[in-house]
Amino acid sequence: MSATSSPIPFTGFPFPKSEYHKRQQNVLKAMEGAKLDALLVTAHHHLRYLTGYNGQGGYFRPFPLILTPGRAPTYVVRKYDELAVRAESCIDNIVPYTHQTDFAKVCADVLRGYGLRAGKIGLQLGCWNLAPADVTALQAQLPDIIVADATRLVPSLMAVKSELELKAMREAMAMTDIAVxxxxxxxxxxxxxxxxxxxxxxxxxxxxxxxxxxxxxxLFGERTRLPHGLPTRNPIKNNEPAFMEIGGAKYGYASGIVRCAVLGRHSEAESLHALSVEALDAAIAAIRSGVTAGAVDTAARKVIERSGRPRAFRHRTGYQTGIHWGGRGNLSLEPGAEDILEAGMTLHMPVILFGESGRLIGCSEQVLVTDRGAEILGTTPHTLFCR
Structure with missing residues (x-):
C-alpha cells in the first residue's frame, strides 16, 4: 500500500485576488512615475499588503517581491518556507533559494532573466528587513545597476485604504473598544x-x-515612567495612575489606542491628561483632506506650548496605520512634514505627555481622514477614567 499525504488546509489570503492585483498595479504605476525599471519590496508589512503572506519566514534573509513593468510579480523566498508562501500568498511565480549566501545571486538571476543587467532598481533602503549587506551583495552581482531609494513608494499607496481595508480596521477597532x-x-x-x-x-x-x-x-504606578513596557507582575495601588496602549487586530491590520486611568486621585496625572485631551482635540479638528501632516502636528503643539510645558511633548502627533502597527517610511504627523492628507487615510494620534516626575500620561484616537474632517473610529471617550 502506498502512503499518501493529506492535503494541507489552505489558510489563504484574506481579500480577493483582484484586490491584491489592484494594489500591485498601483505600485507599477507609481514605479513608472519614479522611472524605476524594477522594485524589490522587502518590508514585511508591505509584502503582506501586496501578497497576503505574513512574512513569518523573512527573518532568514529578505523575501523580496520583484515588480517589473510588463511581467507578473516574482516572489523570491527561502526554499524552506516555499510551501507556506504558496499557501498564504496570491503570487504564482515563486523562485526559491536555500542558503543565506544564495539570496543575492538568485535575485540577480531573476533580474537578469528580465533583461535587467543594468537599470534603475528601487530598494526600500529606509525600511526594516533590508540590511546594508543585502544591498552590497546584490550590487556585487549586478555592478551596473543604479540603486534608487524607494522607501516611500509603497507606504504612500498603502496610506489610503480601500473599503475592504476599512472594514478590517473597523472590526479591529471594535475589539479595541472591548479591551478599553x-x-x-x-x-x-x-x-x-x-x-x-x-x-x-x-x-x-x-x-x-x-x-x-x-x-x-x-503600566501601573511608578512604571508609567516607561514609554513602552510589556505587562509585569507589578500591582496597582490606591492613588496611582494606569497607562494602557492596546489594539485589536484583523488580517494584520491594527487599530491601536491609548487610554489612561487613575485609581483614587493623582493630581499630576489628572493635569497632564487634561492637557493631552485639549491638544488631541485641536489636532483632530485640524484634520481634513488637503492639509499637510505638519499642520496637524502644529495644531497639537500650539496647545502644549501655550500651557507653558513645551518639554512635556517629546514625540510626533501621529502616524499612518493599517497593516502592522506602524513602519519606517510611513507618513508621520511631525514638525515640518509636507505629506498631504487624503480622504481614506487612517491615523493613530497618541498625545502622550511627560510629567515633572517622569510619568507618561495621555490619550489617543484612531481616525479616518475624510473630505469633511476626521472620523473617530473608536467609541470609548478619551477622557481620563477615574475609579
Whole structure:
C-alpha cells in the first residue's frame, strides 16, 4: 500500500485576488512615475499588503517581491518556507533559494532573466528587513545597476485604504473598544499588569477577536515612567495612575489606542491628561483632506506650548496605520512634514505627555481622514477614567 499525504488546509489570503492585483498595479504605476525599471519590496508589512503572506519566514534573509513593468510579480523566498508562501500568498511565480549566501545571486538571476543587467532598481533602503549587506551583495552581482531609494513608494499607496481595508480596521477597532471597556471595568487595588492583560485578552477572545499583542503596553504606578513596557507582575495601588496602549487586530491590520486611568486621585496625572485631551482635540479638528501632516502636528503643539510645558511633548502627533502597527517610511504627523492628507487615510494620534516626575500620561484616537474632517473610529471617550 502506498502512503499518501493529506492535503494541507489552505489558510489563504484574506481579500480577493483582484484586490491584491489592484494594489500591485498601483505600485507599477507609481514605479513608472519614479522611472524605476524594477522594485524589490522587502518590508514585511508591505509584502503582506501586496501578497497576503505574513512574512513569518523573512527573518532568514529578505523575501523580496520583484515588480517589473510588463511581467507578473516574482516572489523570491527561502526554499524552506516555499510551501507556506504558496499557501498564504496570491503570487504564482515563486523562485526559491536555500542558503543565506544564495539570496543575492538568485535575485540577480531573476533580474537578469528580465533583461535587467543594468537599470534603475528601487530598494526600500529606509525600511526594516533590508540590511546594508543585502544591498552590497546584490550590487556585487549586478555592478551596473543604479540603486534608487524607494522607501516611500509603497507606504504612500498603502496610506489610503480601500473599503475592504476599512472594514478590517473597523472590526479591529471594535475589539479595541472591548479591551478599553474591560480595562476600565477591571481596575482595582493590587491587580497586576499581567492579570489585567489576561483579563483583557480573555474578554476579546470571547468576542471572537484578537489583539496586536506585541504592542500591548500596560503600566501601573511608578512604571508609567516607561514609554513602552510589556505587562509585569507589578500591582496597582490606591492613588496611582494606569497607562494602557492596546489594539485589536484583523488580517494584520491594527487599530491601536491609548487610554489612561487613575485609581483614587493623582493630581499630576489628572493635569497632564487634561492637557493631552485639549491638544488631541485641536489636532483632530485640524484634520481634513488637503492639509499637510505638519499642520496637524502644529495644531497639537500650539496647545502644549501655550500651557507653558513645551518639554512635556517629546514625540510626533501621529502616524499612518493599517497593516502592522506602524513602519519606517510611513507618513508621520511631525514638525515640518509636507505629506498631504487624503480622504481614506487612517491615523493613530497618541498625545502622550511627560510629567515633572517622569510619568507618561495621555490619550489617543484612531481616525479616518475624510473630505469633511476626521472620523473617530473608536467609541470609548478619551477622557481620563477615574475609579
Amino acid at each position: 471597556r474591560t480595562f476600565q471595568a477591571s481596575l482595582r487595588v493590587d491587580l497586576t499588569e499581567v492579570e489585567m492583560a489576561k483579563i483583557i485578552s480573555d474578554e476579546v477572545a470571547r468576542a471572537g477577536g484578537e489583539l496586536w499583542t506585541s504592542s500591548t503596553n500596560i
